[in-house]
Amino acid sequence: MSQNAAHEQGPSAYITHHLTNLQGGEGFWTFNIDTLFFSAVLGLIVFGTFWLAARKANAGVPGGLQNFVEMVVEMVDNQVKDSFHGKSVLIAPLALTIFVWVFVMNAMDMLPVDLLPSVAAAMGVPYLKAVPTTDLNLTFGMSLSVFFLIYFFSIKIKGIKGFAHEVMFAPFGKYLIPVNIMFRIIEDIAKPISLALRLFGNMYAGEMVFILIALLPWYMQWLLGAPWAIFHILIITLQAFVFMMLTIVYLSMAHESH
Amino acid sequence: MNINATLIGQAITFAILVWFTMKFVWPPLMAAMEERAKRIADGLAQAERGKHELELAHKRASEVLHEAKSKASEIIAQSEKRASQVVEESKGAAKEEGERIIAAAQAEIQQEVYRAKEALRQQVADLAVAGAEKILRREIDAKAHADLLETIKAEL
Numbered sequence: 001m002s003q004n005a006a007h008e009q010g011p012s013a014y015i016t017h018h019l020t021n022l023q024g025g026e027g028f029w030t031f032n033i034d035t036l037f038f039s040a041v042l043g044l045i046v047f048g049t050f051w052l053a054a055r056k057a058n059a060g061v062p063g064g065l066q067n068f069v070e071m072v073v074e075m076v077d078n079q080v081k082d083s084f085h086g087k088s089v090l091i092a093p094l095a096l097t098i099f100v101w102v103f104v105m106n107a108m109d110m111l112p113v114d115l116l117p118s119v120a121a122a123m124g125v126p127y128l129k130a131v132p133t134t135d136l137n138l139t140f141g142m143s144l145s146v147f148f149l150i151y152f153f154s155i156k157i158k159g160i161k162g163f164a165h166e167v168m169f170a171p172f173g174k175y176l177i178p179v180n181i182m183f184r185i186i187e188d189i190a191k192p193i194s195l196a197l198r199l200f201g202n203m204y205a206g207e208m209v210f211i212l213i214a215l216l217p218w219y220m221q222w223l224l225g226a227p228w229a230i231f232h233i234l235i236i237t238l239q240a241f242v243f244m245m246l247t248i249v250y251l252s253m254a255h256e257s258h
Numbered sequence: 259m260n261i262n263a264t265l266i267g268q269a270i271t272f273a274i275l276v277w278f279t280m281k282f283v284w285p286p287l288m289a290a291m292e293e294r295a296k297r298i299a300d301g302l303a304q305a306e307r308g309k310h311e312l313e314l315a316h317k318r319a320s321e322v323l324h325e326a327k328s329k330a331s332e333i334i335a336q337s338e339k340r341a342s343q344v345v346e347e348s349k350g351a352a353k354e355e356g357e358r359i360i361a362a363a364q365a366e367i368q369q370e371v372y373r374a375k376e377a378l379r380q381q382v383a384d385l386a387v388a389g390a391e392k393i394l395r396r397e398i399d400a401k402a403h404a405d406l407l408e409t410i411k412a413e414l
Contacts, residue, residue, distance in 0.1 A: 141268030
């Protein structure tokens with residue numbers, strides 16, 4: 001299929017086509033419909049499954065689904081307990097949501113690059129980007145939410161005064177207040193940007209490589225496709241884990257005063 | 259690639275998912291897992307306690323067995339002693355009884371002998387009186403010689 005598509009359009013047109021979102025709206029009020037659709041559907045499926053497991057959860061011997069879900073929950077819980085020492089009802093579920101959601105969205109990368117776009121094309125949809133995490137809007141949507149939470153907790157825990165004090169007097173003391181504020185601004189801007197760009201960059205690059213591999217003749221594709229897919233399993237998991245871990249670390253930093 | 263309103267939509271989706279997880283997924287799972295952990299800990303503690311109790315029971319059983327054994331041997335010794343005592347007692351009683359029987363028999367014999375002697379004496383006296391009567395019938399008036407006869411009778 002990719003052969004045909006690539007040959008019909010030429011390589012650069014094929015790549016561009018694969019990297020174009022299905023959009024609706026004008027100017028800023030443009031919506032990437034495919035990103036919204038896939039992230040919502042994947043969220044519904046995976047958290048619906050988790051909900052099913054949670055609803056039937058009991059302290060007896062867990063069945064297959066419950067066992068799997070508990071494994072994930074326990075992993076996340078351990079990570080949260082290791083890095084975050086306060087008490088919060090939000091952080092652990094937040095970390096679980098990030099890890100699971102980012103993981104399933106990244107995992108869309110493992111589907112053949114032409115599968116969903118071809119299906120969509122057959123249904124009359126011109127463009128389709130199946131991996132929501134290759135959309136900057138999604139990664140920034142999440143990282144800015146986390147950024148907002150960092151500020152919310154910083155101010156909630158330390159108070160406005162405590163927070164202002166921290167901004168002005170850490171890390172170099174009272175004689176370098178302007179430097180401290182500068183450092184703080186850079187640090188805080190870097191947090192959401194690095195969070196969003198790391199995930200986006202990894203997934204976008206991965207997707208790109210898959211698209212390039214799809215340009216090869218069909219009998220050569222497995223040679224690069226199989227190793228890259230296997231390696232990508234690691235990246236998918238790692239990026240989900242990193243996003244979760246950094247969120248936990250940032251929020252625990254927000255809870256502790258310097 | 260441009261940033262657009264999708265960002266807001268994604269932030270909302272994200273918030274909804276986090277809220278959902280916080281509300282419906284995390285608490286029941288955590289509760290179940292904690293409950294299970296507690297149950298397992300309790301079970302292990304109980305097993306440990308059971309083991310300990312078993313050990314104690316073993317110890318007690320062997321103690322009781324030991325006690326029973328010593329008691330049994332004590333009882334046996336006591337009963338042996340008592341048996342020999344009984345034998346001894348019955349031997350003594352038998353001897354006594356025998357002696358008593360012998361004494362009674364001897365007394366009876368004595369009495370019998372005495373009675374026989376009395377009877378013999380009576381008969382001899384009667385015979386003597388009868389003989390004397392026969393001899394003296396013709397010459398002795400029984401009334402006149404009653405004193406004499408009585409005296410003879412007493413002497414016999």
